[in-house]
Amino acid sequence: MPPGAPARILIVSDAWLPQVNGVVRTLSVVVQHLREGGDVVEVIGPDRFRTFPTPGYAEIRLALAPRRRLARLVAEFRPDAIHVATEGPLGWAARALCLKQGWRFTTSFHTRFPDYVHARTGVPKAWSWALMRRFHRPSAAVLVATPSLAREMAARGFTGLAPWSRGVDLDRFKPAPRAPWEGLPRPVFLYAGRIAVEKNIEAFLALDLPGSKAVVGDGPQRAALQARFPQAHFTGRLENGKLAAAYAGADVFVFPSRTDTFGLVLLEALAAGTPVAAFPVTGPVDVIGTAPEPVGALDEDLRAACLAALETDRAACRRYAEGWSWAACAARFRETLTPAAS
Known part of the structure; x- marks a missing residue:
């Protein structure tokens, strides 16, 4: 999105609070920064739907048949820009809705699902990578966290890759007395x-x-x-x-x-x-x-x-x-967004 007037930004993610993982941490901090900058940001996660447990991760719930309710929520919010963060049920439903309505959207690649699925089920990685390519192909930009990941994905046939790095809370994580592990032999x-x-x-x-x-x-x-x-x-x-x-x-x-x-x-x-x-x-x-x-x-x-x-x-x-900034991460995320309406 171009700098200037505040925008109405919609993020659809299968990973969202109360889940605790890197995707949720990244999105929640970015949302905070965007809101502080004046944007109106809405996150649609599994907490708004009937859910079922993720196989192998019972504590992580996925939305069950979300398309109809998702369409209603998106229509009520009237977004200027749409970002689809994950490739789960909500992500696929949001992708289908955008394609049906002719809306442009961006996506991001957070998790090596092909490796995870293969480790648990033995399903060939090539099958899962083909599914990932299909999911991201219509995206106006696919956000990736590192240059090495971008090179790997380009070699696997992904296009429209855009860098989107990460940050750290320097006030929360800082050097301190090394007492927590007292009693354990060092190092x-x-x-x-x-x-x-x-x-x-x-x-x-x-x-x-x-x-x-x-x-x-x-x-x-x-x-x-x-x-x-x-x-x-x-x-x-x-x-x-x-x-x-x-x-x-x-x-x-x-x-x-x-x-x-x-x-x-x-x-x-x-x-x-x-x-x-x-x-x-x-x-x-x-x-x-x-x-x-x-x-x-x-x-x-x-x-x-x-x-x-x-x-x-x-x-x-x-x-x-100290050189890794969440503010820069949020700014880069906003720069990659594209207006939903052509």
């Missing part, structure tokens, strides 16, 4: 996020590392991993200041995922002054690998990355995180 290697198969947490927990391993978060794989790795310290989900303190108190943040499209937790850890160890894949290569000074270590040998990250200057981590 403390921390993972924080969903505990699910696609996060590859086992690759971290199986490492032969000095000190202690800590896992913050919850998810369908927690019980199994906790039983298999009893020496690791599992806290469950931490909220508010406790999560920020957990980051600041760790010696290294370990990001074992090979499938995330970005990883907001990377920036949160760095803002707390904690270096990152990860595989050299999309997300880490775009965040850790582009820093002007070392803020962690990337290696196909994750143990080697963890040990190397211990040598990182924590002040450098914070300095680098």
